[in-house]
Ligand SMILES: [Zn+2]
C-alpha cells in the first residue's frame with residue numbers, strides 16, 4: 541500500500557470542502573499525478589433518493605468528475621461506495637451493448653436506501669478509450685473482432701481505466717473506509733494501492749433477466765471477477781455485451 545501524497549483537513553460539512561480545496565494542489569495520485577479539488581456542492585434529489593452532488597475539477601485533463609453522496613460520509617467507516625465509469629451510450633441512451641445503465645440505476649437505488657453511501661461518476665468513457673474510440677471498437681466488433689481484440693486493434697490496452705482519480709476523490713471527501721460495491725478485484729487493488737482502506741466488498745447484486753442471464757453466466761465462467769456462476773450478480777461495466785446476440789439473432 542502506498543501512502544497518500546498529502547493529508548486532507550477534516551471538515552464538518554460537504555459544502556466546507558469548496559473552501560478547504562480552494563488552493564489545493566498536491567503531487568497527485570497515481571502514475572499520472574492526478575490532483576482533483578472540490579469546486580461546488582449542491583443538493584440533487586433523484587428518483588433514487590436524495591443525494592448531494594459534489595463536483596470535482598482535475599488538473600490533468602480538465603474532466604469534470606462528480607460524487608453523488610447520500611447521508612453523512614465524512615469520517616465514516618465502511619461507506620458503501622460504487623465507482624461508475626461514464627457510458628454515454630448506456631447511461632443516457634439506453635444502449636443494450638452493455639449493462640452500464642442497469643448497474644448505475646441499481647447502485648443508486650441501493651445507495652439511496654442505505655443510511656449513507658457514495659457513487660463516483662468517473663469520466664472515463666469506453667473503458668477509458670473515449671467515446672469515439674468506443675464506437676470505432678463497436679464497428680470492429682461488427683466485423684468479427686471480439687471486444688478485447690477490437691481495443692488492441694485501435695492501439696489500446698483491453699482496459700485503460702485508472703482509479704487514481706477515484707482514490708483522490710474519496711480522500712478529498714474524507715471517507716474513513718469504504719465498503720466497495722464491485723465484483724472486480726482490480727478496483728479493490730487499485731484503491732488500496734492509492735491508500736484507500738477497502739474494509740469490505742459488497743457484491744453488486746441485481747436479478748438477471750432473460751436478456752442478460754446467458755451473458756452473466758458466460759462472464760462468470762470467463763472473467764476473473766468475483767461471481768459465482770449461479771449468483772445473480774452483475775458483471776462489471778468494463779465488458780461490452782458483445783457476446784450477446786441482440787434481438788435473439
Ligand atoms: Zn490533490
Ligand SMILES: [Zn+2]
Pocket residue numbers: 627629630631638639640641777
Ligand atoms: Zn456501457
